[in-house]
Amino acid sequence: MLVQFTAWDIVRNLLEGGKWTLALSLIAFVLGGAVGFAILFARIARHRLLQAFAKAYIEVFQGTPLLMQLFIVFFGLSLVGLEVSPWLAAALGLTLFTSAYLAEIWRGCVESVPKGQWEASASLALSWPQQMRHVILPQALRIAIAPTVGFSVQVVKGTAVASIIGFAELTKTGAMLANATFQPFVVFGLVAAGYFALCYPLSLYAKSLERKFHVAR
């Protein structure tokens, strides 16, 4: 039985997949940001073990394929006896991935705050947490906005890999449609356009933030 797909059918299904891409991206970005913040503190803490752990954490996530990370989460969770859906594994995997990259980006921003700021606030007898809270982080935050927005593009693109563990987002939907309609050129072209529509505005925004920041300096 051959099902005829109209152009609208294709677009409608892709939009449905795109919804899940968006949802996964948001979850991973927000949760990844929260975890990343914790990793950041571990990374810059004056505690050797914490620092070492954070450093290793970041190196592992930056030095291995995202696909492998998703596989390990997916199969690892089921080993522990948990009922794991592709959605859960994708969300968890992408969150951890994001947390490592954001932690490293933010560490760079903290380190680019001039040393004089640390020295001045220390001279005023502020404790380390107080220095971070009142002097360093506010400045680091300003610097961090552009690259953080820039990384959001990587998160959105990363959701495509989740299709491989069965999560029905935009890419997986596209693959299924390409098979069903025998029109891979059109379908994957539309899929690419969908990602472009999500990512390009973010890229432009990040670029404009970067420019604004440099002018302000």
Add this chain to the structure above:
Amino acid sequence: MSLVKIAGLHKHFGANHVLKGIDLDVAQGDVVALIGRSGSGKSTLLRAINGLETIDKGELVVDGTAVHDGKGDLRALRQKVGMVFQQFNLFPHLTAGENVMLAPTVVKGLSRAEAQDIAKEMLLKVGLADKFASFPDQLSGGQQQRVAIARALAMQPKVLLCDEITSALDPELVSEVLAVVRQLAAEGMTLVMVTHEMRFARDVGNKLIFMHHGRIHESGDPRQVFADPQTPELANFVGSVQAA
């Protein structure tokens, strides 16, 4: 028959009229010192002679190669005019010898062997024969500047332009560079130098040009001009430089 002839040269930087009609003749063998306050246009004039600054209006002729209202064969011009910069601008990824050899091989098409001979000769001339294989970051400022001079000389220019070539050097390194320039002048090289070294200008130069607000304000024999400035602006300038 002048080697460098400049007529009615005008140059604007946006709304800023930087060169307001320059007329200048440089004969073969002249050693011309261009002096003036910052903003007087002296560097712009110098850089116009080898086309690093475009000319808006006027004529520039160097040994027969002409640039009229900014249009002309700049590459032909640059093979006749050499330039030495304040910041040396040696190519950091090439040795001293390779720096000197580059243009003769690439522009003039000489073989590596020929270019190498020329490079060795030029480096010997500036007193750095033993630094052929050294990289710029291994050399002192004075040595780097001398390599830069050798690099410009390797192209056998008719005129050598020097843009404040000692201003970025530590005082104790200035004399070794000036010694090379003095020798070049003695050998008959035509030189046009923007410089703050007034004593050098007076001793070695045969023509002094004082620029003020984009015009040639006063010119003449350096010894005369310094001893007896005709305009208050030059008198002020000389006074302030000597007081420094």
Add this chain to the structure above:
Amino acid sequence: MAYQFDFAPVFEHADLLLSGAAFTLALTAVGSVFGIGLGIAGAVCRAWRLAPFDRLFGAYVEVIRNTPFLVQLFFIFFGLPSLGVTMSEWHAAVLAMVINLGAYSTEIIRAGIQATPRGQLEAAQSLALTRAQIFRHVVLRPALARVWPALASQVIIVMLGSAVCSQIATEELTFAANFIQSRNFRAFETYFVTTAMYFVMALLIRQLLMQLGQHFVTRRAT
């Protein structure tokens, strides 16, 4: 009932894993050479504003950087043949990597070129070098030296990204791992070992690239 980790069934297939790794490295090497070559071409067109190529490369860069590598791969492997182009999974994988790395390299190298100090350009111009000669002898090597760490990182990112090429049956490391775990039912252990192999490969490649950079590119450039 606790799960018993057992890595032996993985190491039984060590030969498959190693040949898979070799294919990943080969894929990365070929993709990198042509990708960086494409990047140099793109960077020159963009930095020198050679119309219309600068606009074309600009559009190409934006499309690649704002779409996932997996989608680019699918588009090339599934989409192009429907237009009559025949290609094997290896052709598609290499092509996708070259196109992907080419876009990122274009921007990275362009930044390196545009960071050339003006004095260098003026000195070269004063020596009567043409624009092409200036690029070849004065600009290119220092520019590459300037951005070498960023380029190396991008090569590693592309190597790690090659894992998804398994989806079009390119027989690289992940494909080998997929095959092995379907045989020994030890998915976690298999992928764990595979991940460790990628990690080691990334470290080794970075070392290798740094050495290559020192030797051929940096060699005393600023």
